[in-house]
Amino acid sequence: MEELRGHQPLGGDAGTAPEDEGGTSGNPYAGLVSRLRAAWLSGRTRPLEYRLAQLEALGRFLEEKKQDILEALDLDMRKPPFEAEFSEVLLCKNELNTTLNNLSCWMKDEQVDKNLATQLDTAFIRRDPYGVVLIIAPCNYPIYLLLVPLIGAIAAGNCVVIRPSETTKNSKRLAVEVLPRYLDKDCIAVVTAGVQETTRLLENKFDYIFFTGSPSVGRIVMTAAAKHLTPVTLELGGKNPCYVSDTCDVQNVARRVAWGRFFNAGQTCIAPDYILCSVEMKDKLVPALREAITTFYGPNPQESPDFARIVGDKQFRRVRALLCSGRVAIGGQTDEKERYIAPTVLVDVQPSDPAMQEEIFGPILLIITVASVEEAIDFINSHERPLVVYVFSSDNKVVNQVLEKTSSGSFCSNDTLMQVTLTSLPFGGIGSSGLGKYHGRFTFDTFTHHRGCLQRGTGLEPINTLRYPPYGPHKTGLVRAATTVKRQGECALL
């Protein structure tokens, strides 16, 4: 049964339960938000030294509490320590180090080109924080998807409220009880909130909201944000198609796709959701996938220590219900006690099957046959735009054709998942898979307001008189000359 009340504080003020901060408005989080806003107005979070200190403290949390993190993730969803260490700790540290290495550079005022009229002025873009920002994290990578936005929010100089997922209880307890010991509690607060409380939380005015979760909740978040004109980044989801052309190395494809699909038992927003390929390719892929799965997890994956479980009972039942789609070619076994669903491949899936109606978010890989790459492209384009489009082909022309004729948050050819290991690539969705982007410098930019600044001199007034009334043709000509941006390549006889 989902927790409706807050956490149990570990002495002091670790985390914040709704009843601790009752404001006169009746909104349980009003007190917290106004406390953070006061901290924000004090200017404390703005100096580079402060931000670096908080970020380095985050780094110490990841170092010192690594074992606790791995144990929590094991308890929450039997996430294999290898996967946890790679995806939740290492990738997170990479984001942290990218930020620590570059922050002073990112923070600098960016001088910009000036026109004739402003030649003697100073024109630059100032990176201002937004103020008090809210980060809502999901359950599938409960540490990574909480901390990576937090890194950017702190780096950008904001005060932050973070709301870890309620579903992964052990990870949540770490975020609520242990993480705050490392950070400045006056400026960074961890709140626990189930569905009801999150609705109350969203009634407050935040200066930015960063949400990772489902499209349906994304709509709710954006609607709440609209009341306060709060900008948002929504990292949502969808069905990521994976087109496999006839010209490919079937063994390699099978391994790379299986890895991407079954990592974290399929609970990855960028996992390949379904394969599109020809009938011939399907016949080659299925045995290759079977071989890959056996190589990865052994003959009985339920006994493998390297295969995770579904995160909760509700989610388990939802994914299990998708199994009655098409025909089970590989796997299909389940164990409700363990929330285990075997690495499964379904073939002959119809567009009307349950597995094609929603994002799978589980260890089930569908194969849908198409006649050609054009039909695959049409299929992709007739569905909601996903977080990722994957293509496997030895033929670059095919890869580029799919890239150019589809639209998605990201794109990866001849592999899965790997695009997110590059902090230099923007990560985000489009359409119902989301809006906004982050990772690396893009996270810093997400939580930063780019303020256009012009500093002029107090003298030199004669130049300005060109623009003042009374207006006349001589003035118009000169003003135009001083401010016009010419089309390059046009001759001008001076």
Added chain:
Amino acid sequence: MKDEHVDKNLVTQLDSAFIRKDPYGVVLIIAPWNYPIHLFLVPLIGAIAAGNCVVVKPSEIAKNTERLVAEVLTCYLDSDCFAVVTAGVQETTRLLENKFDYIFFTGSPSVGRIVMTAAAKHLTPVTLELGGKNPCYVSDTCDVQNVARRVAWGRFFNAGQTCIAPDYILCSVEMQDKLMPALREAITEYFGPNPQESPDFARIVGDKQFRRVRALLCSGRVAIGGQTDEKERYIAPTVLADVQPSDPAMQEEIFGPILPIVVVADMDEAIDFINARPRPLAVYAFSCDSKVVNQVLERTSSGSFCGNDTLMQVTLTSLPFGGIGNSGLGKYHGKFTFDTFSQHRGCLHRNMGLEAINSLRYPPYNQQKLGLMTATFEIKRRGMCTLL
């Protein structure tokens, strides 16, 4: 439009990693009436440049411009890809029920909320260029004549119907006394002794707007101007002295040729005053002392900032233009307009071969693989010694 190649890690060294600028699809631009050509064309330029199809909805209040846009623009553009719709309030609500791939709206904060709420139903990204009260702090150390001219220009241009016009002045009581004659002189220089007769001074765009602005005149004390002529929708270039925070002129964006002066004790009080209010499109600060200008810049938050002048920041296409908080979200002008209407798609092209390297990441997992994965993927904190 070019693909932007990005840094790669050790593992992806042989791959191709880049950012592709994709169009969003079908985008909607809703324009306001105060600069009815500029404020629909500039977003349209970016939307076309980014490769989108566009629906443009010009303002129905600026009727002649609306007709011009609806009848003439389509002669110049591909009508299969670009459409102009005319729509009043009701029809715009219906228009917003449709799914667009991006919505660019310029207008008031209250309508901005309605647009964003409608966009949320389709998870449509938005840019909202809204408004607010742009404060103009004038310190005691300044060239009063120049300040008066620059502020008057910014305030009375387009009869004050400019989203980035200085909305109100914050200054000491001594500076108010000095500014007043200087403003009077500037207004006379610009518009003559009777501005109603000057060809260089605009009118309020509509009757409803005229009545709204006229009602703000009963704030503080009329020091300059104050005359109105309903037939012409004329409101004289007006300066109000001793305006209180509770006065009508301080409750909403003025968007007319009225300049209130609110007296504050010092710069700190001015900054507190600014920060106690919704964040504006622009903060202006006038001072010969650059320390003062920088303090105002650092301790306030706004879409843009300009020291020692008004409006000029928008003549630079290299500066991002947009609001924050109540004054809006998103930014445009120059490349920023192109970027607004582009989706930045992260792309990675890997090799079909070279599978041996990948096997490090596959189960069955072991410590050795983890060690090698860490070594190949990790990004180190610079400045930490590593003995190799």
